[in-house]
Amino acid sequence: MQCASKEEEVYTPVPYTLKIPTLFANKLIAPIIPANNPLTEEGVALGKKLFFDKILSGDETQSCASCHNPQSAFTDNQQFSTGVDGNFGNRNSMPLFNLAWNFDERFAWDGKDFSLENQALEPVSNPNELHSDWKNVAQKLQNHSEYPNLFLHAFGTAAIDSILVTKALAQFERIL
Numbered sequence: 001m002q003c004a005s006k007e008e009e010v011y012t013p014v015p016y017t018l019k020i021p022t023l024f025a026n027k028l029i030a031p032i033i034p035a036n037n038p039l040t041e042e043g044v045a046l047g048k049k050l051f052f053d054k055i056l057s058g059d060e061t062q063s064c065a066s067c068h069n070p071q072s073a074f075t076d077n078q079q080f081s082t083g084v085d086g087n088f089g090n091r092n093s094m095p096l097f098n099l100a101w102n103f104d105e106r107f108a109w110d111g112k113d114f115s116l117e118n119q120a121l122e123p124v125s126n127p128n129e130l131h132s133d134w135k136n137v138a139q140k141l142q143n144h145s146e147y148p149n150l151f152l153h154a155f156g157t158a159a160i161d162s163i164l165v166t167k168a169l170a171q172f173e174r175i176l
Contacts, residue, residue, distance in 0.1 A: 011153050013153065013154060014041040015039065015041075016044050018031060018033075018039060028101055031101055037170060039175065040154060043154040043168055044175055045154075046153075046168040047167075047173070048172045050169055050172075051065055051172050056130055057132055058131040058133075058136075059084050059085075062083070062084050067081045067082075068096050072095075074093075075093050076093050077092075083131055089128040096173055097176050099116060099176060100174040116169070116174065121162060137165065141165070142159075142160045
């Protein structure tokens with residue numbers, strides 16, 4: 001008896017077309033998009049879903065959008081942002097806009113993060129922000145009914161980890 005091998009269907013993400021304002025196109029260099037994290041329709045959609053999902057926080061009461069509120073220029077208009085446990089940080093949340101044109105590629109108020117992907121790592125585990133841990137977040141996402149398939153379409157794997165989560169978040173933030 002001969003076993004027939006069936007190739008798995010491989011999904012190719014659709015490149016995302018970034019809408020560049022005419023003024024930007026005429027006056028600025030092209031957006032900075034890392035080669036290892038190109039913008040795709042699936043990656044941006046996944047990043048947006050994650051950005052608004054409270055699953056990233058330790059007690060599932062806050063999302064990235066809780067402090068980076070779209071109605072407030074993706075900030076919270078507070079002197080000090082409040083985390084899931086009611087703890088105040090020592091700064092307010094930065095507004096998020098035109099991040100694809102961050103030419104020196106430094107993020108956070110003190111410039112400590114050298115990419116959007118790296119910047120997205122800390123808030124999840126910071127006790128004054130989402131107060132979770134990446135191992136738990138990855139497990140919650142892996143056990144979710146939708147996320148493994150969304151990661152498969154965005155990144156070619158259903159194995160979810162902090163690197164892919166932050167890549168998706170960065171893709172969404174770059175289009176703001």
